[in-house]
Amino acid sequence: MKKRLIKISANTFMIIVTLIVIIGFLLAFIPARMxxxxxxxxxxxxxxxxxxxxxxxxxxxxxxxxxxxxxxxxxxxxxxxxxxxxxxxxxxxxxxxxxxxxxxxxxxxxxxxxxxxxxxxxxxxxxxxxxxxxxxxxxxxxxxxxxxxxxxxxxxxxxxxxxxxxxxxxxxxxxxxxxxxxxxxxxxxxxxxxxxxxxxMDAEIAWQIDSFFIPMPTNLLVKLGNISNNQIYGYTYEDxxxxxxxxxxxxxxxxxxxxxxxxxxxxxxxxxxxxxxxxxxxxxxxxxxxxxxxxxxxxxxxxxxxxxxxxxxxxxx
Known part of the structure; x- marks a missing residue:
């Protein structure tokens, strides 16, 4: 039972981490595409x-x-x-x-x-x-x-x-x-x-995340979005x-x-x-x-x- 709970917790953690990474990527990708x-x-x-x-x-x-x-x-x-x-x-x-x-x-x-x-x-x-x-x-x-x-x-x-x-x-x-x-x-x-x-851009992205209808890890998402933005487009939010x-x-x-x-x-x-x-x-x-x-x-x-x-x-x- 204990091993099962550990496995469930580990899987849940990985799902959450994956979702956060995906959201960070999408923060960079979606607004830039018109x-x-x-x-x-x-x-x-x-x-x-x-x-x-x-x-x-x-x-x-x-x-x-x-x-x-x-x-x-x-x-x-x-x-x-x-x-x-x-x-x-x-x-x-x-x-x-x-x-x-x-x-x-x-x-x-x-x-x-x-x-x-x-x-x-x-x-x-x-x-x-x-x-x-x-x-x-x-x-x-x-x-x-x-x-x-x-x-x-x-x-x-x-x-x-x-x-x-x-x-x-x-x-x-x-x-x-x-x-x-x-x-x-x-x-x-x-x-x-x-x-x-x-x-x-980082202040604007953070404001938008804080405006979501559910609480989100704003600082983490901004950092992940920033990394994705730099890798995809060659500039950072700070730029x-x-x-x-x-x-x-x-x-x-x-x-x-x-x-x-x-x-x-x-x-x-x-x-x-x-x-x-x-x-x-x-x-x-x-x-x-x-x-x-x-x-x-x-x-x-x-x-x-x-x-x-x-x-x-x-x-x-």
Missing amino acids: TKAHTNKIVEMYMNDMNYDLTEFNRKWKDKIYKEELLADDGHSIPVYYIVDDKNYNNKTIVLVHWHESNHEAMYPIAEIFLEQDFNVVLYDARAHGNNTAKTVSFGYYEKEDLESVITYVNSKMTDKNIIGALGQSMGGATVGYYSGSDHAAKYLDFAIIDSGFTS VNILDAVKNNNIPTLIIHSKLDEKCPYYMAEQLFKVIPHNNKQLITFNNSKHLYAFWDEKEKYEDGIFTFIKNNKNKK
């Missing part, structure tokens, strides 16, 4: 939930949308959608960076508010999303390089210097934050807006550190976040804001919105906050 069909479907569902008409946007702006394919340094294609009136590329321009599991169309509602303020708008599909031909997502680590390529392209279209800004949501916000601390951003970017971003990146940020930066954000907790916005080493920064807080819903719940506050910030900081870089 397909065009999946991202398109998610955007369709999102727009239906928000009662937003993509067809109407395309009808209104299609004659002003110019598509370009950029070739990234590692060989994948970055589809860029440049919305410009009368081909006036010298106009002030905003680059919009979408969230995980979506594509550039997810940013159409925000594009509209900039178009109404006479901005040119540049959208693109992030790595492994939409028509981008990269195979995997890296949550800002390689995405910052795609954003750099897009900013370089936008600057190349201007024969006269004008404002170039970037706004990203969630993973897109993390990408903008990551890029904002680079020498390239210091040279070409006039302002950055981080909407509902996260501080680092994806937006908090460290923005310590080198020297451009006007606006952070937008809700206290009820269930995906990227509000404390991350406070941490990002705190470590930006200058005073040309602002944190706009929403109190009652879920992740990415602030734009929809309090659009006037969202819009006024953005354009007041841009107006007050346009000559402060």
Whole structure:
């Protein structure tokens, strides 16, 4: 009887260990894998939930949308959608960076508010999303390089210097934050807006694990996921550190976040804001919105906050 109990205990232990290892692997593997069909479907569902008409946007702006394919340094294609009136590329321009599991169309509602303020708008599909031909997502680590390529392209279209800004949501916000601390951003970017971003990949993964409906060994799973991520993709969770990146940020930066954000907790916005080493920064807080819903719940506050910030900081870089 005793031997049987020992055997059962040993088998149970091995099953638990195996499950934990598998979960650690899946934490690295699943979020990094996207397909065009999946991202398109998610955007369709999102727009239906928000009662937003993509067809109407395309009808209104299609004659002003110019598509370009950029070739990234590692060989994948970055589809860029440049919305410009009368081909006036010298106009002030905003680059919009979408969230995980979506594509550039997810940013159409925000594009509209900039178009109404006479901005040119540049959208693109992030790595492994939409028509981008990269195979995997890296949550800002390689995405910052795609954003750099897009900013370089936008600057190349201007024969006269004008404002170039970037706004990203969630993973897109993390990408903008990551890029904002680079020498390239210091040279070409006039302002950055981080909407509902996260501080680092390990902090975000840990938050998601802690949000599971059953208790999980968070630290162990993060370590296992980190090992798997490094073996599969060649970088660690620690490498994806937006908090460290923005310590080198020297451009006007606006952070937008809700206290009820269930995906990227509000404390991350406070941490990002705190470590930006200058005073040309602002944190706009929403109190009652879920992740990415602030734009929809309090659009006037969202819009006024953005354009007041841009107006007050346009000559402060």
